[in-house]
Amino acid sequence: MTEGADRGGNALYGPQPDVSGAAGYPDAPPRVGFFTDTSVCIGCKACEVACKEWNAIPEDGLELTGMSYDNTRGLGADTWRHVAFVEQSGPSGGPEVTGDVDVFAAASRLGTAAEPAGPVPLVSPDGRTELRWLMSSDVCKHCTHAGCLDVCPTGSLFRTEFGTVVVQQDICNGCGYCVPACPYGVIGRREGDGRVWKCTLCYDRLGVGLEPACAKSCPTDSIQFGPLDELRERARERVARLHAAGVTDARLYGESPEDGVGGAGAFFLLLDEPEVYGLPPDPQVTTRDLPAMWRHAAAAAVTLAALVLGSCARRKR
The missing domain is CATH 1.20.5 (Single alpha-helices involved in coiled-coils or other helix-helix interfaces)
Structure with a gap:
């Protein structure tokens, strides 16, 4: 832990106990964020649509990319939520099943607390290699130590009282320093505009007591919003249940204050290595x-x- 974190002040890296206080909000509400449970994501893209509608984000192409059922490719100035579709051959991530299978009994177990409802292993009694989907809704991580915020020369990026990171487009001069500073490749410059844009975690909605549009629209509660400490505890319990059910590949990504960005404000439950989802395995704040x-x-x-x-x-x- 850095010296700044020990005394409750601002720090360049390491755990930061009071993110909002370090940013100048002495009486701030609890820090909030996202917990995305990819094991129950069905790839409906309701979060993408809700994000675009609420924030008036321009469309970014309606043609398939040729990389699975994906028309957005990744996060950027015109895509603040991106649902990844990862195709994998062969069953993994759960107990292997052979012989005759009661598909109705298997279907009845989907969505219970013991088993994931999303990308479950496909059963292949006759030995064929089958396909499974890993789906995950990616978003800005609202890092504890945000490289984009640290390098901004105009103060366009700022930390809110909720611990999130927001861009003020009327102050942004389009220098682009923040783009390479983000270890996740989240922030981008809008074509024809020059300024940078990214997820605000619906700062305008938070100010009036509403949850972000993406979490509100998620039909399976894959995207969960709330106080960050509560979400971390809930996520740990979810991983323990999945491990008990035999889904041993389940792991958390971005929740630890000891990681390279001091812990993310938007973290994930993954069913495979981070690289499979297009996430860096060891992100570090610049x-x-x-x-x-x-x-x-x-x-x-x-x-x-x-x-x-x-x-x-x-x-x-």
């Missing part, structure tokens, strides 16, 4: 190395000054 960089720069400056002084002294002789 400001993590700033203290070391300044120390190296200072050491280089002192060394250079010593060389100059030594050269001058030799010339006088």
Whole structure:
């Protein structure tokens, strides 16, 4: 843990106990965020539609990409929610089933607390290789330590009282520094506009006590919204239930305050490695190395000054 985090102030990396307080909100409400349980995502894209409708986001193409049933490719200025469709061959992620299968009994178990309702293993009694879907609704992570916010020269990006990160388009000058600073590749510049846009976690809705549009529209509660501490506890319980049911590949991604961004405000339950979903396995905030960089720069400056002084002294002789 960094020194800033120990005393409750702002920190460049590591756990940050009071994100909103460090941003200047002494009486802020509890930090909120998203928990996305991919095991119950059905790929309906209701979250994408609701996000676009509420935030008046332009359409970003209605043609299939040729990469599964996906017409949005990934997150960007015109896609603040993206539902990934990952095709996999062969059953995995749960107990192997062979022999005769009662499909009605199997269907009746879907959606219970013990088993996932989404990308369950496909049963193939005769040994054929089958296909399963992994579906996940991706979104801006609203990081504890947000590289995009740290590098913004105009103050266009700011931390809200809810602990989320929002872009003020009327202040953005389109410099684009924030784009490579995001370890998740979330933020992007809008074509023909030049300014950057991304998920606001429906800041306008939070201000009047409403949940974000994507979570409100999700028919399976794959996207869950609430106080971040409660969501983390709920997520850990969900993973334990899945492990008990034999889904041993279930794991959490982005929930730990000890990770490279100090914990994400939007984290996920995954059924495979993060790379399978297009997520970086070990994201790191770009400001993590700033203290070391300044120390190296200072050491280089002192060394250079010593060389100059030594050269001058030799010339006088």
